[in-house]
Amino acid sequence: MRSSRRSPDVRTTAVTPWVLGVDSGGSGLRVALAKASGNGRPDTGHAATTASREPVRTGPAGIDAAHLLDQLLPMARALLDSAGDPDAGDRHGGSTPPVTIGAVAIGAAGMATLGDDLRARLPGALKSALGVRRLALAADAVTAYAGALGLRPGAVVAAGTGMIALGTDLSRWRRADGWGHLLGDCGSGAWIGRAGLEAAMRAHDGRGGGSRALLARVEAVFGPAPELPGLLYLRADRPAVLASFAPEVARCAAAEPADPVAAGILREAAGHIADAAAAVCPPSGECEVALTGGLFKMGDPLLVPLRDALAERLPHARTVPAAGDPLAGAVRVAASLATDGLRLPVDGRLLHVPTEQGS
Structure with missing residues (x-):
């Protein structure tokens, strides 16, 4: 031997x-x-x-x-x-x-x-x-x-910088999103960060829909707002840079008083995540939905509207903790x-x- x-x-x-x-x-x-x-x-x-x-x-x-x-x-x-x-x-x-x-x-x-x-x-x-x-x-x-x-039927939403939902009844896969920050990943860290940066730039310009709170966080994190395009557009890791601003959006949404624009961004993100989960849940019977990935470490500013959105779109679903x-x-x-x-x-x-x- x-x-x-x-x-x-x-x-x-x-x-x-x-x-x-x-x-x-x-x-x-x-x-x-x-x-x-x-x-x-x-x-x-x-x-x-x-x-x-x-x-x-x-x-x-x-x-x-x-x-x-x-x-x-x-x-x-x-x-x-x-x-x-x-x-x-x-x-x-x-x-x-x-x-x-x-x-x-x-x-x-x-x-x-x-x-x-x-x-x-x-x-x-x-x-x-x-x-x-x-x-x-x-x-x-x-x-x-x-x-x-x-190895059981259900649906999983994996969200961090990007976002993808995957579900199965054990006969075939159902996939939603995961198309990258230019074509999708709606509700992801990159999506939330980009929406927060846009709201900051709107406030800088004096346009409607802007957030002075988010503008203040942009200037604290990235420097003067007019320099932001030069910091972003040439970066090969642009999705990660966008996602790095998502926690700032969550902080503004959780502040006292809460910034309404930041809170609205997270509500919209929660809706996108719930839409993806609904698209992949097996169509028959109760569906278990697990959430995994770093995005959900944001806590209540995202999870509270997400629970509401899942209850509305998937009334028969049961959210379960990710085992691993x-x-x-x-x-x-x-x-x-x-x-x-x-x-x-x-x-x-x-x-x-x-x-x-x-x-």
Whole structure:
């Protein structure tokens, strides 16, 4: 028997069933290794994680598979090394049985539209490097869904800088928004921030619909209002810069007295979020709706109007807390794949499961 657990050809009857979950987004790459249990759930008590703050690059072919692998493989091997059982050698003739990966699930921002290079290159590369034969490639909205609700029907709204809603009855996916700050992401951090900045500029000009309170916050955060276009328009990270102003809108809405323009922006944002949730909820029966993402840390200035908007648009829905984040969702998808328990709909883009490679 070969003793290296990095060889893709290692075979043994005494292996530890592990799964690897990956979350790739604008803030970098996060990887988790966990044991898979027989019921398709990961054993979070035996999970280990690591992270890189370098986001995976995109290029003409979309998300760069080579750059993702350059980061992922060393991180995965380090986690595998730390997962080895130092006492196992005494029980297996003096050599430690390898820790093998039963399945990998990778959730990536932009997978649905920019994932062609990942879909083409990762199955072979991960089989060659780590012996992986079961792989799921998912949009980050899918791993957010799995983290929030698990593998049951419902709807999830994932909102931070952007905003996307995803729902399923376990036969197909229903998606709303997630089209970026120029075409959509309505109600997102970028949308709220941009609306707040517009209201500030209206106040600067003396036009109707402006907010002196928001103008004061613009000048405190960015400097003189007339310089704002030059600070924004040339930025490659413009959505993040717009979203950075969303907390200022929330503060103005929560002030005593509340700024009516800021409060109105958050009410409109809540309406957009509720519209997206209503568009993706399974049409029959009660629908569970989970909210996940940094936007909802704004608290009551957004959540109070959002509860009202959800009650109006989805009177039969029940809002539930998100059980976990997208990394937890990636681990959950991998664990269910490893145990033949994946119930979420598989399609070509939102959740792609390549044919299992032969042993």
